[in-house]
Amino acid sequence: MTSSGLEHLARTAYEAHRDAHPASLPPWEDITQQEQGAWRAAVSAVAAQTGSTLVEALPTRPLLIQAGDQRHTFPTDFTVGRQGNLASSDEFASSRHARFHVAHGLWYVEDLGSTNGTWLNGRRIGGPQRLKKGDKIKVGHTVMTVVAA
DSSP: OOHHHHHHHHHHHHHHHHHHSTTTSOOGGGSOHHHHHHHHHHHHHHHHHTTOOOOOOOOOOOEEEEETTEEEEESSOEEEETTSSEEOOOTTSOTTOEEEEEETTEEEEEEOSOSSOEEETTEEOSSOEEOOTTOEEEETTEEEEEEEO
């Protein structure tokens, strides 16, 4: 099972548990990384008992980006563009402009062959670039800031 599959199962198990106690437990996004890790470990242990194989992944923090006055949190890979997971009405953005993805527990951004390019901290990128807190990503005329990676 992939790390995204493990994440999905852990989130699903937690939300099922939370449904039994809706007034006292926060949503998945609001629990600590340590608690999320414990849920992933529990799901992995159950899968091991049933003979399933899970791929262990490095803990990955969700990517938190700010675009204008809005913040967006992404736990897994996503695209930005006029038709991306993070949709933009920016006419200078391509339909699928840039991809944000996790590799080895770290977040990266890469251009998807857009007309106007993807820019990181004022430089046009030619391949996947690692992201860190404070980075500025420009897609079309839209600038996004990495709040946490």
